[in-house]
Amino acid sequence: MDQTELTQIAPERPDDIKAVPVRRPGRWLGAFIVLVIAASIVRAVVTNKNFGWSVVGQYLFDHRIISGAIAVLYMTALAMVVGVILGTILAIMRLSPNPVLKTASWLYIWFFRGTPLLVQFVFWFNIKALFPHIDLGVPFGPSFIHADPNSVITVFGAAFLALSTNEGAYMAEVVRAGIISVPEGQSEAAASLGLNRLQIMRKVVLPQAMRVILPPTGNETISMLKNISIASVIGFAELYYQASDIYAQNYETIPLLIVASIWYLALTSIAYVGQYFLERKVGQGFSRSQQATMKERWLSLGAGGGGGLR
């Protein structure tokens, strides 16, 4: 049944083609111009005294800065996990045939995407003014859990609630885009095998949707890393808060912002690496050709290149 007779045609295997690659002077010229510009920017930055590089070095590993960076990383991880779970639930609700679930999800997304994150931080922080007592129980009926908002709504708690509820709204749209990108034939094939709706979602739709969901989730993670700095308004001791606290005393504003920026860049780089490996994992089975590796891409600068896939 399979084609195995092909081998008879070529009795001798000819040598591989050894051709002179096409010369690409344009590429070299372009690269040269960019390098010259980059070098002059670096020179300007390094030699300018106002940047205060010695102060940067002095505070780069200051324990307050480090604790701020850890707070950012920790909060991002926590709020992102909750945001993704919340977003997935909201996306499934939004796509469900139940009009109540659909509308509830729509309203949630509308509200949290439509108001500034800054306002949401302050709102959660001041929630005790709205609800002096927290009671959980039957609506209009007896309540089972009583709590003092002051013990729940700490600075950390308010920042976490604001970030994760806000992220849930954004992730809901990301996950929904992923789900509707999976062809309907996939769900039908799974249904015809007897899988129920939950099984179809978990085993067939979501794994394929991940390919579409991951890149914008990387974006979301990076946004969140930086948006946490807004939580400084309610006094959350994250990276920017710590840096500004220090320059409020020593007036070295620029060097400390550079310190903070270096750490933000380092943290976002971690997100890049995570995204790269996750994308490779969920991309399995979707492409015939292996994607070009970093090394191959750099080599193609000089060599013929240009052809082939990607």
Added chain:
Amino acid sequence: MSDVMVKAEGVHKRFGANEVLKGITLTVDRGEVMCLLGPSGSGKSTFLRCINHLEKINSGRLSVDGELVGYREANGKLYELHERVVAQKRQEIGMVFQSFNLFPHMTALQNVTLAPTLVRRRGREEAERRACELLDRVGLKDKYHAHPVALSGGQQQRVAIARALAMDPKLMLFDEPTSALDPELVGEVLDVMRDLARSGMTMVVVTHEIGFAREVADTVVFMDGGVVVEAGSPAEVLGAPKHERTRSFLSKVL
């Protein structure tokens, strides 16, 4: 146990105002191979999908193996079946699609073992042993660990058949299984289906492969405009069609 596998009586199906099935009446016996022919848009796919309850019928009666599709009848009243029960019934009906619809993120073997392990709760080892047998049977001994992208259309469709067979269905539905294939790959899929028919499987096959219908089908049904125009043995419907519409259709596809 009755000898009738599929029984349709006056089945109607509408999409909005568009009436696609206008009273389909036919029976498929256990072990029978029925080929459904008809021009594009005549409602063949819709009818197959109704049998599997991927579409809900609007009126008439449709039953598989003596049980109504999608409903339960008690005291002269129809009760809609719970989604869970519908899913259970679908386990017993295999379906093969024109566009294969293999799960691209899984290997051939994983495609075949998914439903048996998840739905039937069979052990992994047992499910894999059986999946290998089925993949061998459809001629894919060396493709267990290939993802669908790495397979030709004909190979993908054979995996899809193995995937459906892994649930031990009592009925197999084929919706133009070879229409998306390059001509030289059609034969390998038809070979598998021919073997399956010989093994006694009850099959309803929508196809434009007249040669296959002539050779394998017990009954050939010609549909047009949502009704059955003509039904009978291949010799009757294909050899000596009574209706003008059948004749003109056959002259176009032959």
